Amino acid sequence: MAKTRPDYESSLFARFLRWLQGGSTQLDDEMSHTMDDKASLSHSEADKIAQEHEAKYEARLAAMAEQEKNMYAHVHAWASNQGKGLSNWLYRILAVVICVGIIVLLVSTAAELPPYGSPDNPAHNEVAERYIEKGMQETGAVNIVAGMILDYRAFDTLGESNVLFIAAVTVLILLRMTTRPDGKPTTSQLEAECDDRMYEPKNDLILQHQASFLVPMILLFGIYGLMNGHIGPGGGFGGGAIMGAGLILYLNAFGFKKTERFFTFKTFSIVSVAALSFYAVSKAYSFFTGANHLPSIITPGTPGMLFSAGLIPYLNIAVGMVVCCTMYAFYTLFRKGDM
């Protein structure tokens, strides 16, 4: 085996030979060179170089991370100081501009509408005419508003009372505290009870005396409104709201303990379910017979009598019960999360 010179690779002859064999670029040379270098180094040295490289790399990474962090900090600082202010400012300006724009548009449109109370208005047509002229004969209700909402357009009102019911259901889902299956109060219920006692002092004598005088009056007036909805002013929505207010006053004066003797969650469910079911069933019968031109057992009766106007007084009571229960339920649920 011939002995080669240590710098044989870079000698003229070797380069010529390589050129003959197909040639190679300078890059190839350099790469093979360094690889040879590396190979010739001992393990410890290679490790050392690798460590140095790693250290350099990590230092660069740290510097970059630092730079990025600074950049973020800068952006955050800008966003939370100037940026937030700017967007708030823009938001306010835009809100005011849009609001004023809509107000101007709506007011100018309202000015273009037919004048109020003019006999030539499009709204004064055969529809209103029949309500006014024949309403009492056809529905038996002296109060034509009751005739309209509970007889002519009873389907809308059926939907409307279900709007109230679903509102109550939604509030129940959201606010009623979880009860245990065995009926014992949970900790959160007890806490709510304590809070309620603390923030709503009971045994206020002045309030109680006022309430014991007022509540029966209010309830009576509410019942009067319910029962006379088809004869005079009143009706389910109004009367029910009055009765609900009476119950809330009683609750405020005497507390949950006394109210629970006659009005619990069970009462609420049964009364509203019975009222809504009665409404739905009786009106389904009335719609079905009406649409199919079948004879109906419901007659208008003598206008002005307490039991007249077909279903209207009973529907008024049903609607009133739903309204009263819903109002009371809203109050207790928002106050204590339970009834």
Added chain:
Amino acid sequence: MHMQLWQSIPFACIILPLGSAAVTSIMKPRLARIWATSIISIVTVLSAVVTVLYMNGAEPYTYMMGHYPAPWGNEIRVGMLETVTALVFSLTMLLSLLGGMKKLDEHLPRQNQSLYCVVLLLMTAALMAQVYTNDIFTGYVFLEIMTLAACALIAVRKRGRTLVAAAKYMIMNLIGSGLFLLGIIFLYDISGHLLMENIGDAVAHIAATGEYRQPLIVVVALITIGLSIKSALFPFHTWVPDAYGYSTPTSQAVLSSLVSKGYIFLLIKIMYRVIGLNVIVKTGITDVLFAFALVGMVMGSLSAIRQNDIRRMVAFSSVAQIGYIYMGIGLGTDAGMMAAMFHLFSHTLCKSMLFLAAGGLADASGNSKHFRDLRGAGYRSPIAGVAFTIGALSMVGFPFLGGFVAKFNFALAAMDAGSIRALLVLIVLAVSTALNTVYFLRTVITLYRKPLETAHYPAEKGQRGLLFNVSLVCFSAANVLLGVFSQIIVNAIVKGLSTFG
């Protein structure tokens, strides 16, 4: 006119769920669920019967709700388009309830389970009433029920995110309701009627004489913008991802596929029966809808691509798909409306299935919804995987599925609508389809990849039981059938729209 017995069926479809809702609230949870399921099943079967009758050439009719004829009393109208829509809506409601039934136990406290059934029944009644009503104010009343019911559906799982979403939803939707109600009030003032046909005649007269020009334009704007806010058209969609994303599966399916569609159907009905397509197009509101819809199609998809959570991704995809429907409406032509109606059906059937399937896949992956953990979920929950794939392919527009026919119809409708619109629609349709493909196929591929070595999945694989599987199989079948027999549906929509006005 003498009524036949079958003509009372649509009335029964409204009154059955409405009347049975209240009683449900005092039932035991188990009974309440069986009760709600059977009522909604009956409504579905009845709707199917009427649809078959209409497919065989029954004539549209109006049904008096009470003893007084139309302009004085309330009235519902039954026709081809209404019955098909009612069938699609009730079927989706039924399958969504079945698919998410088992999860209700887990997500809701016991005392709220029967109340949840009340909400679903009232939602069904409201949708049916919305579809069949011939009176614009009745439409508003049941729209209120839908708004409140949807709020309950979002907030029923009392978590931070859903509560915030419910609050956002309430604010946006009450603005929408308010604008819509103002629109109805102005409309009554200038036309003197609430019955759709009579308003239609009055508006035609007003438009011809040029009287009340500004109020009419404002009415059109208020009604259209109000309803498009409520159905989450693009700039008003901020409540969508949280509301759709974090509730219980049944709520997700119902909210994403039915609630917004109810409003859109009412809008299309108003456009045809109340104000008239010509008047609407003349006011230029369709151009506004068209512009927002195009932006929404792209932005919704872009947002969907950025999500790491499968539920939020599907929710953002809804924003894009609502954009598609409004694009069809915005074209302002019969062909555009037809395409919009068809996409309304295909999206209703598809999106609810996607949400249910996504829930099932997440269950099989240790209740995680992140793509990282969903790898291989298609093997762990095979039926949900297949259903998700079918839904994703339909959304992307794969032939033989509903989404393809919808996109094809949009393109055809655009060709007739004038050169600039055609160009815009085709470009945006292509971009949006490409974006859809990116995020849906990425999800499908993820579902069938090898799971990460570090991932641990529950041993029982999160199977949700028979009802879940039955629901997904039915949904998949419905989607495939909608694509394969699309011509029947398309003909039905064309016939329904032509007898609508």
